[in-house]
Amino acid sequence: MSEPVYAVEDLVIDLYTPSVSVRAVDRVSFAINAGETLAVVGESGSGKTVMTLGPLGLMPEGVTIDLRGSARAAGKDLVKMSPKKLSSLRGGQFGVIFQDPMSALNPMLKIGPQLAEQARRFAGLSPAAARAAAVSLLARTGIPDPEDRYDRYPHELSGGMLQRAMIALALAARPRVLIADEPTTALDATVQAQILALLRQIQNEDGIAVALITHDIGAVSVLADRVIVLYAGRIAEEGSAIDVLTSPVHPYTRGLLASVPDFRSDTASGTREIPGLPPDQTRVLPGCRFADRCPQAEASCRTKRPVLTCVGGNEVPHRAACPIVIRDEGLADND
């Protein structure tokens, strides 16, 4: 396999604000290859956004961040890079669809020129070509009247149009890696289908790598090749989309998938909760972080940190961090 376009190893991220410190990411490793889609799913607050954007230096204002481990892209180590170098590497290599559209778009500037500026700066287009590229991106994301919307301010667009403008913005610089943080939450099902098809098409044409952070398991099942399930800053399970979504092993993954509503089935799974609260990440305790909510927890779960262990998978190893299920169901895969 070719060298991954974005790879993170043994990443630890602590966040400090004046009042608290949080271990948001706790020894996580992942890699994304050109042309593939890696989905990151998991509980709200589990660290999905911080894990993918933290190494790129994209953290909210007012936070001090302590980042350890390694993160590599374009043959360079991002952790040791100066903020200025990091910012220029990011502009050329990474496109980011932010979870909150308003944080990426400047509310004082018209939509179109913001896109054109990206295309001009990072894809090296002339002003006229950049304008044409911006209009065509708006059109490709299914925004009606792209010529007219070019001259609109963000507040004049609906939530879903803003989200699509942001997708257009992230693609304007023709990135190698697209980080899509909840890219379709504000979109209706038909537009979502269209956007997912567009992402796949761009992926086929340009071979870009996509990190898809989402709560929408439907979107994962449409687009993802591989899946990482994050719980409280750690990887609970990972593997091919088929393996993880159809034969989950970790009790958290199983609970998560059991609460996914299936539009075409008559079980009311969308009202099924995982009891309990996620752990307090201001304190790092030994043991499995899901133990307090886990129906299968044993005494050892609270003292020993579970390691990711292979439970199968063909080309893509399927791994889970739960020795209990692996033992009880005889899942250990030793070849």
Add this chain to the structure above:
Amino acid sequence: MTDSDASDPRPRDKAANSGPAIEVEGLKVHFRTSAGLVRAVDGVDLAVQNGAFHGIVGESGCGKTTLARAIVGLQSATAGHVRILGRDRADWQRANRKGFARSVQFIFQDPLGSMSRRQSVLQTLEEPLRIHGIGNAAARRRKVGELLDLVSLPASVLDRLPRSLSGGQRQRVSIARALALDPRVLLCDEPLSALDVSVRAQIVNLFARLQDQLGLTIVIVAHDLAIVREVCSAVTVMYLGRVAEEGAARPFFADPTHPYSQALLSAVPSPDPRVEATRVPVLLEGDPPSPLNPPAGCRFSTRCPVVIEACRVTEPQLRAVQHGGRSACHLADTSGHPIL
């Protein structure tokens, strides 16, 4: 575990029929822009029953947010009337703005935009209580604690600023704030979109409980049709500023009659990649039309796979269809409807 199965009659059958909590008549909201008049909401009639859990769905940009904002008076209407809990909404707000705010609350699509950057979660949640002079400091603190519990947030978030919360945590803060004053009517614009499925289940169960125990009327604008199908008692489907179809949730989802509704439902992906690999959704051809210049006749006629000549000439009105609700399609009535 608040586990419930398909036979759980709770939310749907609870829609008490003691008259509408919200009545919207001939509502229009037009925006004047340099390119012309944007007809964001263009003649909407809507009745939300008392105690209902009413879902509003439809294409992105079809006017759902504008409609919801106009209902609560955050957006002025070009034409039409809104009555809430039997009173003219505009009169009510003029006569008693605070009283209105206690009864009717709105949750914004963009939680960050609706919170002050400098206020901690504690201040954000306490503010409505203070403004409305509810309880003393200790009682307010207690109430804030209860609100956090309701939305499953730990007390450790209290002294944090909105920016430092994850997307889903923020959304729950805005839900907690809307519930602070124990409103009777709650309108929420995409309140669940940033939540993971388990937290989302907690919130919809919370909504269902509030509706059940307190008779709260809830209107929810949502793109997640699977959740709307599971929890809502009634549904309105919008297309380009108009209502395309409406009805009780269960019969509507079993047999939608408007071709747009059918295309929308067919686009919902399956959570199983094996099913997804073989499923063929109905794809809509053509570009979505512009609210600057809506098509003549039926607004869906430019993309409708079963369009007939009449559709391009006469705008269909809502009329009764087989599922017991109403649909704005020339080809749908109580004797039958198109199937894509």
